[in-house]
Amino acid sequence: MIMDKDKIDKKDHILDVAERVFSEKGFDGASTRLISGEAGVNMAMLNYYFGSKEGLFLEIFERKISSFQNILQNLGNDDSMSSWSKMETYIDMYGEKVVRNNCFQKLLYQEMGMNRRNDLSDKLRDMLLKNVTELDKILREGIAKGEFKTDIDIPMVIATLYGTKNYIINTPLMSSALLGYSIQDDDMIETKLKPQIKSFMKNLLKAYLLN
Amino acid sequence: MIMDKDKIDKKDHILDVAERVFSEKGFDGASTRLISGEAGVNMAMLNYYFGSKEGLFLEIFERKISSFQNILQNLGNDDSMSSWSKMETYIDMYGEKVVRNNCFQKLLYQEMGMNRRNDLSDKLRDMLLKNVTELDKILREGIAKGEFKTDIDIPMVIATLYGTKNYIINTPLMSSALLGYSIQDDDMIETKLKPQIKSFMKNLLKAYLLN
DNA sequence: TTACTTTAATCAATCGTTTGATTAATTTTG
DNA sequence: CAAAATTAATCAAACGATTGATTAAAGTAA
Numbered sequence: 001m002i003m004d005k006d007k008i009d010k011k012d013h014i015l016d017v018a019e020r021v022f023s024e025k026g027f028d029g030a031s032t033r034l035i036s037g038e039a040g041v042n043m044a045m046l047n048y049y050f051g052s053k054e055g056l057f058l059e060i061f062e063r064k065i066s067s068f069q070n071i072l073q074n075l076g077n078d079d080s081m082s083s084w085s086k087m088e089t090y091i092d093m094y095g096e097k098v099v100r101n102n103c104f105q106k107l108l109y110q111e112m113g114m115n116r117r118n119d120l121s122d123k124l125r126d127m128l129l130k131n132v133t134e135l136d137k138i139l140r141e142g143i144a145k146g147e148f149k150t151d152i153d154i155p156m157v158i159a160t161l162y163g164t165k166n167y168i169i170n171t172p173l174m175s176s177a178l179l180g181y182s183i184q185d186d187d188m189i190e191t192k193l194k195p196q197i198k199s200f201m202k203n204l205l206k207a208y209l210l211n
Numbered sequence: 212m213i214m215d216k217d218k219i220d221k222k223d224h225i226l227d228v229a230e231r232v233f234s235e236k237g238f239d240g241a242s243t244r245l246i247s248g249e250a251g252v253n254m255a256m257l258n259y260y261f262g263s264k265e266g267l268f269l270e271i272f273e274r275k276i277s278s279f280q281n282i283l284q285n286l287g288n289d290d291s292m293s294s295w296s297k298m299e300t301y302i303d304m305y306g307e308k309v310v311r312n313n314c315f316q317k318l319l320y321q322e323m324g325m326n327r328r329n330d331l332s333d334k335l336r337d338m339l340l341k342n343v344t345e346l347d348k349i350l351r352e353g354i355a356k357g358e359f360k361t362d363i364d365i366p367m368v369i370a371t372l373y374g375t376k377n378y379i380i381n382t383p384l385m386s387s388a389l390l391g392y393s394i395q396d397d398d399m400i401e402t403k404l405k406p407q408i409k410s411f412m413k414n415l416l417k418a419y420l421l422n
Numbered sequence: 423t424t425a426c427t428t429t430a431a432t433c434a435a436t437c438g439t440t441t442g443a444t445t446a447a448t449t450t451t452g
Numbered sequence: 453c454a455a456a457a458t459t460a461a462t463c464a465a466a467c468g469a470t471t472g473a474t475t476a477a478a479g480t481a482a
Binding site for chain 3: 041043048
């Protein structure tokens with residue numbers, strides 16, 4: 001139905017705007033008036049659609065969580081690839097995600113940091129852990145097959161992989177000064193940052209993991 | 212004078228409390244009533260001492276910035292140490308800081324992320340860059356001396372070092388699940404996390420940097 | 423009509439800030 | 453010295469503004 005389609009599109013549009021505004025201002029800093037204003041809808045619509053500000057906030061995550069489900073699957077079960085090839089594939093995929101979902105990533109780790117809304121924090125942790133599990137599987141397999149060193153610190157490798165990316169994304173001012181080019185610029189991200197992250201991460205982990 | 216001492220102590224006490232509350236709730240989430248309540252002072256004292264909520268917020272950083280000045284100095288100028296020894300020393304010092312200033316670190320990178328208050332963001336960036344410069348110097352020297360590989364990516368190494376630490380500190384829920392022990396527990400941080408971070412970072416960078 | 427959507431107006435609560443009064447400490451004056 | 457004047461510190465109460473939320477009425481489509 002046309003109505004339903006419009007309704008869904010409008011909800012989705014509000015969610016898109018809210019995601020950006022929340023990531024820019026934080027939960028408390030983003031007022032419902034600002035969000036509704038930027039989305040071009042009446043303030044009451046937020047409560048009409050999402051019940052409350054917190055409901056809107058939660059739905060942003062719900063939407064992403066469900067879209068995250070089918071990513072990175074079955075990479076660990078492929079027996080035709082070497083563990084290191086799997087790692088390279090993982091790094092490439094993760095490097096691509098650097099740009100996409102940029103402001104959601106910011107919002108995600110911002111929320112993970114302040115651990116109010118404990119039910120949500122737990123959900124997000126589980127969601128991220130699911131992504132991490134695949135990586136964990138690859139690393140364990142590499143060790144078992146004798147491809148990787150036996151004394152590698154798996155949790156720390158994961159922390160390094162995600163921490164490096166977050167550091168760059170979440171502190172663009174700092175990172176731009178560090179890297180020598182603006183990572184606020186989409187073109188720069190595409191042509192310089194993404195290749196640089198992928199290349200570095202492969203070299204770094206190759207040196208640490210491989211025998 | 213007795214007066215001045217008390218006054219300074221009280222201001223410092225407010226700053227300590229505010230630092231913690233801001234890091235827990237964010238700037239907008241931390242109300243002046245909550246901060247003054249936790250500090251055990253009248254609400255009006257915040258404005259009396261710091262002019263405004265933002266003034267209080269800024270002074271937290273001013274205080275830390277000045278205390279950061281004399282740290283990490285002259286490490287790069289020591290010619291008796293190898294570049295790698297300097298790196299190890301740097302990692303140890305940075306590992307020690309993981310616990311200390313824990314909530315300030317959180318506050319710092321939280322503020323760097325949301326880049327309103329642009330004047331402050333620039334100050335913080337410069338302050339962090341000053342810390343980073345020392346590390347940069349060590350890395351360049353190591354390359355020049357032939358101790359390190361010639362093709363290392365200095366900015367990314369720095370991002371990895373700080374990113375890994377931030378990831379662990381800023382997402383305690385996630386990291387605890389990942390590492391297998393609670394990093395909310397001070398004792399665990401001291402006995403397990405600190406050694407693990409130091410050891411891992413040395414092994415990781417040794418593999419990447421050294422010939 | 424009936425059911426759903428959107429709007430402007432309004433709500434109580436909370437926000438950061440300011441006020442005037444009061445007390446405590448310091449300096450000035452005689 | 454002591455009395456008076458000045459300054460600093462602290463407080464409860466209240467301010468206007470803004471918050472998230474709700475309402476009742478108007479609009480829209482079937």
